[in-house]
Every structure is written in C-alpha cells, then in structure tokens.
Amino acid sequence: MVTFSYTVRGAMGLHARPVAELATAARAWESEIWIVVGARRSSARDLMGLMALDARCGDELAVSVAGPDEDAAAEALREVLTF
Amino acid sequence: MGLFDVFKKKEAPAAPAKPAAVAAEAAAGVLCAPVSGRVIKMTDVPDPVFSGEVLGRGCAVWPEDEMVYAPVSGTVTVTMGHAVGIQGDDGVEVLVHVGVDTVNLQGKGFTGYVKQGDAVKAGDPVIKMDRAVIAEAGYADCVVLAVSNTAEFASVELAVEPESTVAAGAAVVKVSK
Numbered sequence: 001m002v003t004f005s006y007t008v009r010g011a012m013g014l015h016a017r018p019v020a021e022l023a024t025a026a027r028a029w030e031s032e033i034w035i036v037v038g039a040r041r042s043s044a045r046d047l048m049g050l051m052a053l054d055a056r057c058g059d060e061l062a063v064s065v066a067g068p069d070e071d072a073a074a075e076a077l078r079e080v081l082t083f
Numbered sequence: 084m085g086l087f088d089v090f091k092k093k094e095a096p097a098a099p100a101k102p103a104a105v106a107a108e109a110a111a112g113v114l115c116a117p118v119s120g121r122v123i124k125m126t127d128v129p130d131p132v133f134s135g136e137v138l139g140r141g142c143a144v145w146p147e148d149e150m151v152y153a154p155v156s157g158t159v160t161v162t163m164g165h166a167v168g169i170q171g172d173d174g175v176e177v178l179v180h181v182g183v184d185t186v187n188l189q190g191k192g193f194t195g196y197v198k199q200g201d202a203v204k205a206g207d208p209v210i211k212m213d214r215a216v217i218a219e220a221g222y223a224d225c226v227v228l229a230v231s232n233t234a235e236f237a238s239v240e241l242a243v244e245p246e247s248t249v250a251a252g253a254a255v256v257k258v259s260k
Contacts, residue, residue, distance in 0.1 A: 012186045012187065012189070015163060015166075015186045016132065016138060016163075016166065016178070016180055016186070017132055017186075019138075020132045020137040020138050023137075024137055046232075047138060047139065047176075047178070047231040047232070048160055048161065048168050048170070048176045048178065048231045048232065051160075051161040051163070051166075051168055051178070052160045052161050052168065052199070054161075054199075
C-alpha cells in the first residue's frame with residue numbers, strides 16, 4: 001500500500017470540478033484508492049462520496065492506494081492533486 | 084392569562100419560511116425536473132466537465148424560476164450552497180448543480196433549505212437562487228441534474244424531448260438497471 005497526504009489549496013475546496021478530475025484519474029487504475037478527511041472516508045472513484053467529504057481549503061487529504069498498480073496509480077494521483 | 088401577559092411574551096424570531104413543495108411525478112428510476120424551464124441534453128451544457136458527462140449522465144434545465152426542488156426522494160449527502168447531492172431511496176445518486184462556475188460565488192445568491200442527513204421527498208424545495216446575482220457575476224444559471232453513479236445503471240436517458248419546457252417536478256430522466 002502507498003500512502004501520502006495532500007493539503008487542499010483551492011479556496012473552494014473539493015467541489016464538483018476537482019472531484020470530477022480526481023475520480024476520473026482514480027478510475028483508470030485497478031488499485032483501491034481511498035481518501036480520508038478527518039472522520040470521513042470515500043473511495044476516490046465515488047463522485048458523491050468525494051463531495052460529501054466536504055473538504056475545505058487547508059484540509060488534509062490522506063490518500064491510500066493498494067493494489068497491483070499502486071505505485072503508478074499513486075504517482076498519477078499526485079499529478080492531478082493540484083487543487 | 085392576564086391582560087399584561089401579552090406584553091411579557093418574548094417575540095419569536097421570524098424564521099425564514101420554507102417554500103411550499105411542488106407535486107412531483109416521482110417513481111422508482113425517475114428523476115424529476117429540479118426547476119421549471121427548458122430542458123437540454125447534458126452534452127449541451129456550456130462546461131466540459133458536465134457536457135463530457137464526467138459527473139454523470141442526466142440533463143440540465145435553463146430555469147424560468149428561482150426555486151430549485153429535489154429531483155428524487157432520499158437523503159441529502161452534499162450541500163454546497165450552489166449544489167445539493169441526494170442519495171435516492173431507489174439507489175440513484177443525484178447531483179443538482181445550479182449554474183456553471185457558481186462555486187466562486189461562495190454561496191452568495193443562494194438560499195439553502197436542506198442540510199446533510201436530511202430526508203427529502205421529490206418536489207421539496209432545496210435551494211433558491213438569485214438569478215440577478217448569478218447574471219451579474221457573468222455565470223450561466225442552467226441547473227444541472229447529474230446521476231453521479233451512472234456507472235451502476237444500464238441506461239440514464241431523457242424522458243422528454245430536448246428543448247421542451249417543463250414544470251418543476253415533471254419526470255425528465257429515466258434510469259434503469
């Protein structure tokens with residue numbers, strides 16, 4: 001399993017547009033990808049789940065990637081986490 | 084009660100009255116129009132994230148009114164000022180997103196009537212938008228209705244002709260397993 005964290009920089013937090021980008025990237029991989037914010041957790045493929053995380057600017061996302069392509073998937077996710 | 088008790092009574096703060104619900108053509112696998120107006124295909128929404136159906140299939144409505152209603156009965160999972168997510172009782176997850184780039188208004192011009200965890204019925208009011216505020220900011224005010232778990236369904240199709248005008252609560256999208 002590969003884990004890393006990312007702090008949300010965008011003033012609007014994890015709203016529809018970044019969620020769409022993140023889920024699209026996550027769906028390209030076989031690995032299970034989870035995002036945890038505080039006490040809430042969502043699959044990175046789950047659009048509504050990601051929006052329900054209600055992640056705001058400054059919140060830390062704990063990302064975990066587990067599966068056969070976890071290294072490449074984690075690398076790809078780091079690239080889309082720019083919001 | 085004595086005469087003077089009337090004057091002792093504290094005045095209750097005027098709660099913002101929750102608007103009335105509309106009659107919705109609710110049924111399993113049916114999404115109702117969230118607002119009155121002109122229905123367009125998702126692929127015609129002026130934003131690539133929506134038109135590319137990245138947030139799911141569905142439709143959008145160019146509004147003729149400012150009141151936005153729940154398209155399905157279920158539980159509110161997301162509230163963002165300009166958007167509401169509902170987990171439908173029949174398994175459909177629906178995002179109602181008012182306008183394009185309206186996230187930048189940070190809630191200005193939007194009045195919300197629901198919060199995360201609330202149970203709603205199709206046709207219940209969820210958001211009121213101020214179309215003048217959205218127009219002044221230069222944003223489109225089309226109301227997008229997206230099935231965010233589209234992948235779990237065999238089909239998500241329009242139930243009315245594109246460009247037709249509907250009343251809020253009319254059946255506009257059909258979803259089937």
